[in-house]
Amino acid sequence: MAKKRKKGSTRLKKRVQKRKARNAESLEGARKTKVRVIGIGGGGGSIVGEIARTVGKADFVAINTDLQAQKTLPRSVKGFIFGQELTRGLGCGMDALLGEAAARAGKDRIKKLTEGQDVCILVASLGGGTGSGASSVVAEAAREAKCLTLGIFTLPFSFEGQKRRELADTALEKIIPLLNAYVIIPNENIFKVIDAKTPLKAAFSAVNKRLAETLEGFIDTLSLPGLINIDFADVKTLLEGRGRLAYLNSVAMQGDTKTQLLLKEVLNNPLYDYGIAGADRMMFNLTGDKAMKMQEVADISKSISSFNTKARIIFGISFQQKFRNKLRIALFAMGCKEKERGRDEKPSPVKLARKKTASKKPMVRLRPPVQTDEPQKKTTKKPVVKKIPPPAPKEQKKDPERQRRSAVEVKKAQDQELKDLEKRERQWDIPAFLRNTRREEQEGF
Ligand SMILES: Nc1nc2c(ncn2[C@@H]2O[C@H](COP(=O)(O)OP(=O)(O)OP(=O)(O)O)[C@@H](O)[C@H]2O)c(=O)[nH]1
Numbered sequence: 001m002a003k004k005r006k007k008g009s010t011r012l013k014k015r016v017q018k019r020k021a022r023n024a025e026s027l028e029g030a031r032k033t034k035v036r037v038i039g040i041g042g043g044g045g046s047i048v049g050e051i052a053r054t055v056g057k058a059d060f061v062a063i064n065t066d067l068q069a070q071k072t073l074p075r076s077v078k079g080f081i082f083g084q085e086l087t088r089g090l091g092c093g094m095d096a097l098l099g100e101a102a103a104r105a106g107k108d109r110i111k112k113l114t115e116g117q118d119v120c121i122l123v124a125s126l127g128g129g130t131g132s133g134a135s136s137v138v139a140e141a142a143r144e145a146k147c148l149t150l151g152i153f154t155l156p157f158s159f160e161g162q163k164r165r166e167l168a169d170t171a172l173e174k175i176i177p178l179l180n181a182y183v184i185i186p187n188e189n190i191f192k193v194i195d196a197k198t199p200l201k202a203a204f205s206a207v208n209k210r211l212a213e214t215l216e217g218f219i220d221t222l223s224l225p226g227l228i229n230i231d232f233a234d235v236k237t238l239l240e241g242r243g244r245l246a247y248l249n250s251v252a253m254q255g256d257t258k259t260q261l262l263l264k265e266v267l268n269n270p271l272y273d274y275g276i277a278g279a280d281r282m283m284f285n286l287t288g289d290k291a292m293k294m295q296e297v298a299d300i301s302k303s304i305s306s307f308n309t310k311a312r313i314i315f316g317i318s319f320q321q322k323f324r325n326k327l328r329i330a331l332f333a334m335g336c337k338e339k340e341r342g343r344d345e346k347p348s349p350v351k352l353a354r355k356k357t358a359s360k361k362p363m364v365r366l367r368p369p370v371q372t373d374e375p376q377k378k379t380t381k382k383p384v385v386k387k388i389p390p391p392a393p394k395e396q397k398k399d400p401e402r403q404r405r406s407a408v409e410v411k412k413a414q415d416q417e418l419k420d421l422e423k424r425e426r427q428w429d430i431p432a433f434l435r436n437t438r439r440e441e442q443e444g445f
């Protein structure tokens, strides 16, 4: 009998040990994400200060060329000065080139700030010298240190003038391709929620507070464990890619939560000029107390995924003491489409950046498959990659006009073009019959 009991308890012990080992293994695999929030320049530092006050969990650094500005940082934010040899610690005075040079001079030290982190969130208010100039160097450093990067950028108020706006747009063009994802917040949008007569300092502070609330849920999701946990692998899946427009927002409501109201708020952040439409990857995390209902989870999930049924959706649930009788949705969507701006406004920096990235592609095109009556043996070789100069801009412009010309004129123009082409062709090493076929295909003859 005693022998039997001993055997049973050993078996139980073994089972408990096995379970413990499995738990430890899964916890290790599902490790939380190491996040560092880096504010760049005066505005970036102030925003990070505000986030640190609200969030408190992540790791916060504010980097600047201005010694004076660093003195106002809260204790929870680590100050970091760079480029003193160029700026004497006095800031960059709206000189973005100086901001960039200062950051390049201190790049090795800046890189150390990003090393060992999983995600670096770069925050800058564009329109000055330091934030606009140094952000691209910080993004480069983080990339080299193999961190995932998310940029949060504010654009100047329109009353601050054209010069600041231009500085901001130029900076964005440069930074966007260096980041995994980015968020753009025009400061101006704060007037959707506050009075236009609000003093400037209070208006900045209102943007910063809103932004901190927006980020709170995201940082919590990344750095706190949950019942259904969002781990680093999820964050990686979400952020991977280059220069993708992101939407993040978190909203909490007290009491008997009206799920639809909460959803409406989380999907309509007044700070943004865009929503989650078009996003192809989404992550949301629900935080509440243990009374959270399955129906709530299902409704929220259905609503969010209805924006794009093909989107990849990651979700998590966590319980926190301070969310008693409260529910918060933290939403993060990637690959959003920026809305068209007003006609009299400047073209969107996002589109400018995309254009720039696109134009950087090497002008190498694969020769299209050729359909001719020639015997096949001529085309049995592997397709050869040839450098074909893009069509001259003049020729492109002619196209719509051509449609309006008479048939005779069109024929004449075609003959002339053919002659020109044959002339140019002598310089290229592509046989004429191939080029003609290609032209015909392109022009729909
Ligand atoms: N949202 C927000 N925007 C700010 C804040 N402070 C400044 N800005 C905006 O940021 C732009 C750039 O200002 P700063 O961040 O002070 O400039 P900087 O990057 O420090 O550059 P320099 O001072 O020229 O070296 C301004 O035009 C404002 O629009 C802030 O606390 N919050």
Ligand SMILES: [Mg+2]
Pocket (backbone or CB within 6 Å): 041, 042, 043, 066, 069, 091, 092, 128, 130
């Ligand atoms: Mg400054």
